[in-house]
């Protein structure tokens with residue numbers, strides 16, 4: 001497929017590399033402009049473009065930018081064909097994104113994102129740590145293959161997103177519509193806990209909406225205080241323990 005990825009950081013560049021390796025044609029964009037990511041794009045097998053170019057002539061757009069920055073994309077999809085699939089990888093962290101009243105009040109994050117850009121999105125790859133995404137993908141059928149939840153209201157768009165998740169080395173679990181997508185937001189048992197498909201489904205069901213923001217804040221405080229002293233496996237273990 002022809003795919004535009006906006007955001008060339010930890011997640012966007014990793015997705016570009018993996019999706020290019022599985023045969024997709026990737027355009028990669030950031031905020032500073034194509035010249036600033038020319039070498040990176042070449043390295044991952046993508047073409048560096050502007051964000052305006054990234055949404056033209058593609059079937060899928062992946063948004064992988066800090067949550068609050070979606071407000072800067074409000075005009076981007078104005079002239080883009082209606083059938084385009086938009087995938088949102090973002091998570092809301094108040095320390096980074098500021099206080100966004102609607103989201104603090106409980107609006108699912110990906111609904112808020114869709115409202116900013118004027119298009120419904122599919123939520124995928126938000127609940128996997130960057131290191132998990134880059135290092136822990138496995139071929140289909142491998143034992144212990146980690147699963148990623150995918151939420152969305154348009155079933156065709158969600159099916160496409162699930163196929164792309166599988167192409168990046170993970171099982172894809174249908175986590176329902178966007179109204180339910182709080183179940184894979186930070187502070188829930190499904191968020192960055194490296195579960196298999198059989199484990200992820202009950203984890204999504206057991207999520208407690210009222211506890212998630214408190215869990216998120218407790219974990220981020222802990223991780224920031226630890227600096228680089230926490231190993232990746234410790235982070236996953238703490239995510240599991242605090243959200244259980």
Ligand SMILES: NC(=O)c1ccc[n+]([C@@H]2O[C@H](COP(=O)([O-])OP(=O)(O)OC[C@H]3O[C@@H](n4cnc5c(N)ncnc54)[C@H](OP(=O)(O)O)[C@@H]3O)[C@@H](O)[C@H]2O)c1
Pocket residue numbers: 006007008009010011012029030031032033051064065066067069072073089090091092125126127128129130131
């Ligand atoms: N890191 C993780 O472990 C992880 C895991 C799952 C999901 N996520 C979520 O995925 C998203 C991306 O995370 P990340 O860690 O990849 O971030 P990151 O490394 O900080 O990269 C952010 C990218 O977004 C670009 N960007 C920022 N504002 C933009 C705008 N207005 N237009 C176009 N591009 C813009 C930046 O480009 P410039 O450098 O040119 O500004 C940069 O390439 C976040 O919402 C994050 O919460 C992260």
